[in-house]
Amino acid sequence: MSVSAFADDPTIDDKEIIWRRIPQLQVVYDDNLKRKRPSSKCFQDSTGGHTSVYIASEAISSQAVMQGAKEPFLASLSVGFIRQLGLVITRDSSTGGPGHALLIGKKTGGIRSHMAKTATWVEPYAP
């Protein structure tokens, strides 16, 4: 899925926070940062060609996002940061419920690594 196939949604403010669910098997200990963080593989596109996230202010709650999920952890990034990386964000509430959105664009190893190292954990869903 190319960036041109989806336009960035300008109504989503740069200050908005997005949440990404993180599987236990993709949490790593970063000795450089002296903390656990998501692996860069957490920000790999799904087979659908996008990365599924939730806009925090539009989701019902973090509990609702995590209910029934296979992933036990939740990490956050700002929309402004992901735009700085050249990615676009578009709402997709039809498939993932309230607040669901997609991150679209080429996610190189470097981009994924920057996302993984910048992400912060959302309590109480931290490892």
Add this chain to the structure above:
Amino acid sequence: MNVDVALPLEGTFAIQNKSMPEFAGGISSLHNSWTHTFPYPFDTMSLPEVRVSVRENSVVVALKIAPEIIYAKWLNQTVPELVRLLWLPKGWNSDNPEQINPRAIEKILALLLAILEPDSPPPIVVPTTRGGVQVEWHQNGIDLEIESFNSSKLEYYFSDSKGEKEGTIEDDPAILKQFTSCLKTTSCSPRV
């Protein structure tokens, strides 16, 4: 294959024969136990060689490796971590990922045997949504990630205080040796 999402497999891997200059040995796993299959029949004697065989209720990893690598911490830690990923079912997270491809395990293990030294630090092992595996190190001021997602392609990402570099290993196979040497010393100068 018997699938268990909880990944209960734990075990150690050791091969005792020190006398042979080169040898073939293997391990097999059956849920919570590991057994050693030794010697393992190989058709050729080129080093290193890796074979991962998935059977109905077990996985056999056959390694043909040099004696100096047998007791390497990274090998004894990494092989079981890689093998246990084969028990992950399709759709193990919300992105509906593929089951881990045994050929991806073979490919990454063969690469590690080629580029790591006996005293290299063990990598972190991470499954990927496209049925592959990523090994990664985040230490000594360095980030190094190598992904194997099918039998023919390996991708890497490296960064340190001087910059970052990424690509496919097929394009520059020698560069990973420089990167992995940097995991042990702060005085290296890779071509970033």
